[in-house]
Amino acid sequence: MTAMALPLVLEPDDLERVLGDPGPLVVDLGTPESYARGHVPGAVHLEYARIIDGRRPAPGLLPDAAALGAAFSSIGLTPGRHVVAYDDEGGGRACRMLWTLDAIGHEGFSLLNGGLFSWANESHALSREYSAPRPSDYRIDAVRSGLADLDYVRTHLGEDDVVLLDARSPEEYSGAKRFAARGGHIPGAVNLNWTDTMDQARNLRFRSEPELRSMLAERGVAPDKEVIVYCQTHHRSAHAYIMLRALGYERVRGYPGSWSEWGNRPDTPVES
Numbered sequence: 413m414t415a416m417a418l419p420l421v422l423e424p425d426d427l428e429r430v431l432g433d434p435g436p437l438v439v440d441l442g443t444p445e446s447y448a449r450g451h452v453p454g455a456v457h458l459e460y461a462r463i464i465d466g467r468r469p470a471p472g473l474l475p476d477a478a479a480l481g482a483a484f485s486s487i488g489l490t491p492g493r494h495v496v497a498y499d500d501e502g503g504g505r506a507c508r509m510l511w512t513l514d515a516i517g518h519e520g521f522s523l524l525n526g527g528l529f530s531w532a533n534e535s536h537a538l539s540r541e542y543s544a545p546r547p548s549d550y551r552i553d554a555v556r557s558g559l560a561d562l563d564y565v566r567t568h569l570g571e572d573d574v575v576l577l578d579a580r581s582p583e584e585y586s587g588a589k590r591f592a593a594r595g596g597h598i599p600g601a602v603n604l605n606w607t608d609t610m611d612q613a614r615n616l617r618f619r620s621e622p623e624l625r626s627m628l629a630e631r632g633v634a635p636d637k638e639v640i641v642y643c644q645t646h647h648r649s650a651h652a653y654i655m656l657r658a659l660g661y662e663r664v665r666g667y668p669g670s671w672s673e674w675g676n677r678p679d680t681p682v683e684s
């Protein structure tokens with residue numbers, strides 16, 4: 413196994429075998445405090461705020477190409493360099509980075525399954541030494557795939573060939589809890605709380621493939637359909653995006669505006 417032939421979901425033991433130079437660019441998207449306490453040796457730190465737009469009412473939208481290119485240049489990313497991303501909270505931030513890489517056409521990336529939890533709890537070495545990246549000049553031309561904007565979602569509502577997967581909590585999905593002007597969900601969307609796809613007994617790895625396929629089948633999320641994933645800011649749903657891609661779903665899109673955009677507009681239909 414080499415750094416350029418790594419699976420989309422990577423186990424800690426397999427990452428340890430390819431650490432070093434040359435090797436993948438390992439990116440820590442945990443908090444600065446978590447990174448300082450201990451991280452995968454050689455991992456560079458990237459602030460999550462740099463890969464989202466951050467402006468309300470829809471903070472999960474993509475930054476412009478210049479800002480995103482500057483963020484990736486700051487960690488030394490170059491075209492063709494395989495990225496392994498992880499975080500300290502179950503994979504949402506790391507998956508958002510990987511979804512972004514997929515959207516801009518970067519080839520070669522993996523999620524560390526379980527992130528810092530699996531790495532630290534399974535006797536892998538932690539470093540407290542700051543890894544200073546060598547800045548690069550990473551340029552982004554355009555978003556190429558994997559993205560659904562508001563107009564795309566609205567245009568495809570109700571189509572038999574399209575499934576909307578809401579990765580928020582059941583309370584958010586029903587509207588009992590809301591973080592936007594309106595509560596509820598996009599009409600026709602099915603709910604799969606992202607935390608339900610994590611195996612708490614295995615350091616927050618994805619649940620087994622049979623378990624995940626069963627959960628998806630129960631909700632009508634079939635591999636032959638296009639799946640559009642969303643949550644509040646396309647953080648939790650980025651985790652669902654990588655899960656679906658790892659399961660072989662070929663037509664998956666992330667809606668970065670998510671509920672923060674949809675639920676704050678007066679002209680979008682809502683169900684509760």
